[in-house]
Amino acid sequence: MLNYLNKVPKPIIIENIKEQLQIRLVQSLQNKEEILISYYRDGMVHDMYINVLHIEPMSRTIYCTDAFELNTEIKLNELINMH
Structure with missing residues (x-):
C-alpha cells in the first residue's frame, strides 16, 4: 500500500x-568512466552509479555494471538524467 503512495509520474524528457x-x-563507454544516472522504473525514480559496458541500439538497452560490479540492464527510455 505504501509503495503505491510513493509512486510518481514518469518525467517527460525532451529530444x-x-x-x-x-x-x-557513449563518452562513458569510450572512456570507461563511472557516471551517476537517474532512471524511472515501476513508478519510482532511482539513482545509480554505473560503468557502461555496451549499448545495444536495436533493443535500446544499456548494459552496465553498478557500484557493486553487478551486471545490470537499463532501457534507454527509462533514463531520465545524468549527474
Whole structure:
C-alpha cells in the first residue's frame, strides 16, 4: 500500500536532452568512466552509479555494471538524467 503512495509520474524528457544523455553514455563507454544516472522504473525514480559496458541500439538497452560490479540492464527510455 505504501509503495503505491510513493509512486510518481514518469518525467517527460525532451529530444535535445535525450540526445545529450546518449552522447554522455557513449563518452562513458569510450572512456570507461563511472557516471551517476537517474532512471524511472515501476513508478519510482532511482539513482545509480554505473560503468557502461555496451549499448545495444536495436533493443535500446544499456548494459552496465553498478557500484557493486553487478551486471545490470537499463532501457534507454527509462533514463531520465545524468549527474
